[in-house]
Amino acid sequence: MRAVQRTLLHFAVFTALVFSLYPLLAMVFHYSRLSAGSVWLAQLFLLLVSFAALTHAIFIRRQYRKKPVLVNLSFFGIGLLSGAAAWVLSPFPGVFMAVISAIAVFAVYQAGARLFFIEYDSLIHPYVYTAICMLYIVPSAIIWFGDHDASFLWQAVLFLIISCIFAVAHNFSGIDIALQSQGAEEEHLPKGLLRHNRLLLCAFGAAVGLLLLMRSVIGTFLWTLLKTVLHYAGRIFLWIAGLFTGNEKEAAELEESESSFLQQTAVTRNEWVTLICTLILAAIAVFVIIRYRRRITEGIRNFFRSIRSWLAWLFGRSYDTPFRMEAGGYTDYHMDLTAEESDFADLPSPEKVHYRRLYRKYRRMEHTAEKYRLGYSLLLYRLSQDGLSVKPSLSPQEVLALVQAEGETFALWKTVTYGYEQARYREQLPDGPAFSALDSLLSEKL
Amino acid sequence: MELLILVVIIAAAVIAEQALYARLGAKNVRYRCGFSTELLTEGEETELAEIVENRKLLPIPWLKAELTLPRQMQPAAGESVVTGNDRFVTGFFVVRSYSGIRRVRKIKANARGIYRITGARIQTADLLGGVRISLSASDTGSTVTVLPRSAQADAVLPVRLRRRTGEQLVRSSLVTDPFFSAGVRSYEAGDPMQRIHWKLAAHTGELMVRQEEKTAKRCLLVLLNVQTDSERSGTRTVDTSLAEHTIRLCVQCLEEACAEEYTVILCSNGCMPGGEPLRTIETGGSAALPMQLQSLAELSTQHQLPFRQFLDRYGAVSPDMSAVLITPYTDDAAAAWKTQYPDAAVIVSGYGRDEAQLADAVIPEPERSEA
Structure with missing residues (x-):
């Protein structure tokens, strides 16, 4: 019983996918000033073609392994025949639209045949539903731009039916997954899924109803927004063109022609080819954003982290926290090599600037343990500038052993080291001779 | 003019x-x-780490690294291209100044063997892609050994070879076992002092010594045949899937033998990297199994000694030894060997290929068992 339901649902999803083309057809027919009834005829023709393709695929699938070329040729040939039929039956005036109709029907035939081979779970994926939402919203909005009084009753009804089909399909799929994972029986179905889908459907219905009620307000707002964007884009373009031509007159002419273009766009309804191009571009943009959303998000996050780490590096703060990025089956750990243990001699130039600032700070400070420790660290930095390998992991006595070769100042180094050990490990303030020794060593090094 | 200057x-x-x-x-x-x-x-996963370091102020706009892995090492997610026996995994890096990226991928080992990264092509370019520079990897890591997994079947070893833990008494041995007493006897010149039974000596009035048994650990000779078709069939190619299943059965047999505290000698007609058939030394204890598995990981099923010659050369079973033959089929050579050593067990890994009716157990491949 459940298998039969699942098969019926598969066909329902297939039909819903074909009916998702309705707003596109409505837009084209609206701008071609054809009757609303012909939209339904065209939609039914597309449904017929897609089901013919599906039946073709079902019957011929076992032959593909034996005769792949012949099978492909049959799909191509019947698709061409469907296209030719569309050419003949095309209600549009002119050859151009007849060709477009033929290509569209050919594409629907090919798509219908390929839909059979696509996994059911992929068909009911939320991305597909998102794409259908876009197909309903964008063409409907374009119709609104031109005609605020257009009726959207059928779009709303179809959208609700398609949403219902997708919700039920999701519900079934969720139940199947739950049953498989838990080994449960059918009477223990998760009721939460069904309740959740009902809530979602109610929310969708409410949103669509609200849009229908407020259509004139929203349509006016969107149209004003589009006009403003186009106006300022045109002005920017004219300004850039004026930079190269230097001809104010031409720029003014261009501006005039741009404004007349806008007026023409606002008035005429036969420029639907431009609108289709806009629609295609918008669809591509949406597709790219959805397809690469993870990379885009990661790119933005990475960009901000780069700025943050760069600023931290510039102002002498350490920013060595690695961050990870998950994409394409791998994990990236970013490392800040400036924060890695290395010779002081390898420090980049901003650290040197940092050193001078710290030395000035050292000179201004009172005799405290903090001052002593700062002076000692500056001394170590100067030591590394002289070519000695002084790593931060070295203990004070190991540093002392390094400078044993400096015979004259070795006594001063011993005093400084003892004072540092007092300040660092015993939390005592070094005495006066230790500070004097540190001062003399620092001044000598500078 | 301004345009020209701009250009x-x-x-x-x-x-x-x-x-x-x-x-x-x-x-x-x-x-x-x-x-x-x-x-x-x-079947387990490991991590493949790539590390790119840029120790200079100039950032790297992109760096492309194309790694050549054996096709058996498959990335758990993401894309890779397989050509012949190689798998190419490509990665792109954008490295800022004085920074590095450590990229970690999960890699699944699909088959036993010893693998390494055979190649790494690294290329970098400027912002516009006009200058392309090839680099070499400073280190491509060491080899990774993928041990064969067990067949996950029910018990492979026949009952007569199981549940016999501990040592067994033998007729001759270099040393005696103090845990196995064999009574007392009169002292003889040369007997060690520690064996003198002082209480009994006081009782009998003459020196008496304790006698000990001679024992030995049990040894199992595992003979693995990776030749998937008999010579009479005329087939020269190797059924890799069946050969691998036979090796997995052998792994399970070795695991069970080690659990039963056998010492094991493993022989196979598959060849090792040196070209010689596999024969391990007698090993027991916890170190035995890893060593045998390591040998099986290196075993080649493509180069083999013919089954008949293999049994002639390595099939001799001494009296204090048990033997198991794991083979995809049985033929007259196996029948002759079984006649010579009737206590030996025969395990057949191919479905319906026990022509000589010798098998103690037939354990076919899981996916072929219904064929």
């Missing part, structure tokens, strides 16, 4: 940028990669 400025900037990258692009850039573990079992 000249842009051209100069492009040339300068390309010259800069051509000179400094590859400087202080280091790439290395490797597997995180050296030993894993077939």
Whole structure:
């Protein structure tokens, strides 16, 4: 019983996918000033073609392994025949639209045949539903731009039916997954899924109803927004063109022609080819954003982290926290090599600037343990500038052993080291001779 | 005029940028990669780490690294291209100045063997892609050994070879076993003092010594045949799937033998990297199994000694030894061997191929069992 339901649902999803083309057809027919009834005829023709393709695929699938070329040729040939039929039956005036109709029907035939081979779970994926939402919203909005009084009753009804089909399909799929994972029986179905889908459907219905009620307000707002964007884009373009031509007159002419273009766009309804191009571009943009959303998000996050780490590096703060990025089956750990243990001699130039600032700070400070420790660290930095390998992991006595070769100042180094050990490990303030020794060593090094 | 100047400025900037990258692009850039573990079992995952370091102020706009892995090492997610026996995994890096990226991928080992990263092609370019510089990897890591997994079947060893833990008494041995007493006897010259039974000596009035049994640990000779078709069939190719299943059965047999405290000698007609058939030394205890599995990981099923010759050369079973033959089929050579050693067990891994009716157990491949 459940298998039969699942098969019926598969066909329902297939039909819903074909009916998702309705707003596109409505837009084209609206701008071609054809009757609303012909939209339904065209939609039914597309449904017929897609089901013919599906039946073709079902019957011929076992032959593909034996005769792949012949099978492909049959799909191509019947698709061409469907296209030719569309050419003949095309209600549009002119050859151009007849060709477009033929290509569209050919594409629907090919798509219908390929839909059979696509996994059911992929068909009911939320991305597909998102794409259908876009197909309903964008063409409907374009119709609104031109005609605020257009009726959207059928779009709303179809959208609700398609949403219902997708919700039920999701519900079934969720139940199947739950049953498989838990080994449960059918009477223990998760009721939460069904309740959740009902809530979602109610929310969708409410949103669509609200849009229908407020259509004139929203349509006016969107149209004003589009006009403003186009106006300022045109002005920017004219300004850039004026930079190269230097001809104010031409720029003014261009501006005039741009404004007349806008007026023409606002008035005429036969420029639907431009609108289709806009629609295609918008669809591509949406597709790219959805397809690469993870990379885009990661790119933005990475960009901000780069700025943050760069600023931290510039102002002498350490920013060595690695961050990870998950994409394409791998994990990236970013490392800040400036924060890695290395010779002081390898420090980049901003650290040197940092050193001078710290030395000035050292000179201004009172005799405290903090001052002593700062002076000692500056001394170590100067030591590394002289070519000695002084790593931060070295203990004070190991540093002392390094400078044993400096015979004259070795006594001063011993005093400084003892004072540092007092300040660092015993939390005592070094005495006066230790500070004097540190001062003399620092001044000598500078 | 302004346009011309703009074009000249842009051209100069492009040339300068390309010259800069051509000179400094590859400087202080280091790439290395490797597997995180050296030993894993077939079907397990390990990590492949790639590390790119850029120790200079000039950032790297992109760096492409194309790694050549054996086709059996499959990335758990993401894309890879398989050509012949190689699998190519490509990665792109964008590295800022004085920074590095450590990229970690999960890699699944699909088959036993010893693998390594056989190649790493690294290429970097400037912002506009005009200058391309090839680099070499400073380190491509060590080899990773993928041990064969067990067949996950029910008990493979026949009942007569199981549940016999401990040592067995033998007629001759170099040393005696103090845990096995064999009564007392009169002292003889040369007997060690520690064996004198002082209480009994006081009772009998003459020196008496304790006698001890001679024992030996049980040894199991495992004979593995990876030749999947008999010579009479005329088939020269190897059914890799069946051969691998036979090896997995052998792994399970070795695991059970070690659990039963056998010492094991493993022989196979598959060849080792040196070209010789496999024959391990007698090993027991906890170290035995890893050593045998390591040998099986290296075993080649493509180069083999014929089954009949293999049994003639390695099939001799001494009286204090048990033997198991694991083979995809049985023929007259196996029948002759079984007649010679009737206590030996025969396990057949191919479905319906026990023509000589010798098998103690037939354990076919799981996916072929219904065929």
